[in-house]
Amino acid sequence: MAPCYPYRDLREGETPEAYGRRLAAELDEAIVAAGPDRVIAFVAETVGGATAGVLTPVPGYFRAVREVCDRHGVLLVLDEVMCGMGRTGTLHACEQEGVVPDLITIAKGLGGGFQPIGAVLAQRRIVEAMSRGSGFFQHGHTYLGHPVACAAALAVQRVIGRDGLLARVRSSGAALEAMLRARFGDHPHVGDVRGRGLFMGRRARARPREPSAVRPRRPAPRARQARGDGTRAMTYPMGGTIDGRRGDHIVLAPPFIAGNEHLGEIVERLAPAIDAAIASL
Numbered sequence: 001m002a003p004c005y006p007y008r009d010l011r012e013g014e015t016p017e018a019y020g021r022r023l024a025a026e027l028d029e030a031i032v033a034a035g036p037d038r039v040i041a042f043v044a045e046t047v048g049g050a051t052a053g054v055l056t057p058v059p060g061y062f063r064a065v066r067e068v069c070d071r072h073g074v075l076l077v078l079d080e081v082m083c084g085m086g087r088t089g090t091l092h093a094c095e096q097e098g099v100v101p102d103l104i105t106i107a108k109g110l111g112g113g114f115q116p117i118g119a120v121l122a123q124r125r126i127v128e129a130m131s132r133g134s135g136f137f138q139h140g141h142t143y144l145g146h147p148v149a150c151a152a153a154l155a156v157q158r159v160i161g162r163d164g165l166l167a168r169v170r171s172s173g174a175a176l177e178a179m180l181r182a183r184f185g186d187h188p189h190v191g192d193v194r195g196r197g198l199f200m201g202r203r204a205r206a207r208p209r210e211p212s213a214v215r216p217r218r219p220a221p222r223a224r225q226a227r228g229d230g231t232r233a234m235t236y237p238m239g240g241t242i243d244g245r246r247g248d249h250i251v252l253a254p255p256f257i258a259g260n261e262h263l264g265e266i267v268e269r270l271a272p273a274i275d276a277a278i279a280s281l
Contacts, residue, residue, distance in 0.1 A: 001027060003048065004057045007192045007203065008242075016058035024064035031072050041075035041102075042068075046093040047196055049082035051241050053249030054194055054201030062097040075102040075126075081118065082199070085109030086160055086256060089170035089197035096196070102126055112159075115152035165256045173197035175260050176252070179267045189278055198256060204248035233269040 002009060002023060010019050031039050042065065048055030069076045078101040083093040086109050090096055094104070103126065107118035120139075130137050143149075160166065177193070177200060184190040184202055191205030236251035250270070254263060 001030060001042075003052060003055060004044075004061050005052065005055055006058055007194070017060050020058040020061035021064055023061060024068050027065060028068045028071075031068070031074060036072040036074065039072065039074050041077045043077040043079065045079045045083065046097065047083035047088055047199060050236065050238055050251065053203055053238065053241065054196075054199055054251055056194055056196050057097060062094065062099045066099045077101060077103040077105075079105050081105055081107040082253075083196075085157075086166050086169055087197055087199045087253065089166060089173055091160075091166065093196070110156070111149060111153040112156035114156065115146075115149040117146070117149040117153050160256070163257075169197045169256050172254075172256075172258060172260070172263060173200070176200055176254070176263045176267075179264060180252075183267050183271050187274070189274065195252075198254050198258065199251075200253075201249050201251045233266050235270065 004020065004023055006016055006019055010016065014022075027042060031042075044062075044065070045052075045055075046057070046062070066076055068074075076099070078094055080093050084104070084106045085091060087093070088096065092104065092106075094101060100123070102123050104121045105118065106121065110119060111117040173196065176198065177195065180193045180200060180202065184193055189205050190202050192203040193200070194203070195201050236253065237249075238251070239248045241247035241249065252266060252270075254266060
């Protein structure tokens, strides 16, 4: 299946909404071709993470996908390990798409980095269907239900609610996006600035069918260089995400409590790092 990637695949004259419907029709055709009785689920990241560089879905895309899945009795499984649990400004990123998946995977923000933890959320009807069937679900792992990890995750979620961090992510995310667009909107080597909440990315500009001029792993070390006070700016670089050679991006995911002064510092550190990487080629 083609990803929802308007920067690369939106046709000339095509609206984002029409593009989303085209992708949903492609999914419908693929399910029909395979045979609906042979397709159990459609799996997607609500907001694409590491491998695509914070791809946000076009308006209506996931609602159209939900309709296709429902029509064929196919489960909709959303991966929100990176984008979920508040990162985009709502607890679940799919809330902003107006859809409820059948299964959703969560991690990372669930425990806020204090304890490794991940989970799968399932609609009641899914659990009841298993209960009415064999009653068996092979899901045991060595550290399943780790009490310390669960306690840490609960504490993190309580702090998010207590301190109003979801609203803060939304306002800080809007500020960060504005800063990035102001600094990189006309940059000759930045093709796209995209994201949602405090989950933002920038993609290197490259001509079709040619390797990118910017390798994201080059500016990353420069952005991480310590200042005199010892502080560092950490980025998440990835390259070759289109075909193993083309497609470079950098992901930014600041803490939920980051202030505008911190966000501005991130942008100002990233800019010269990119320029220095370009100059070194």
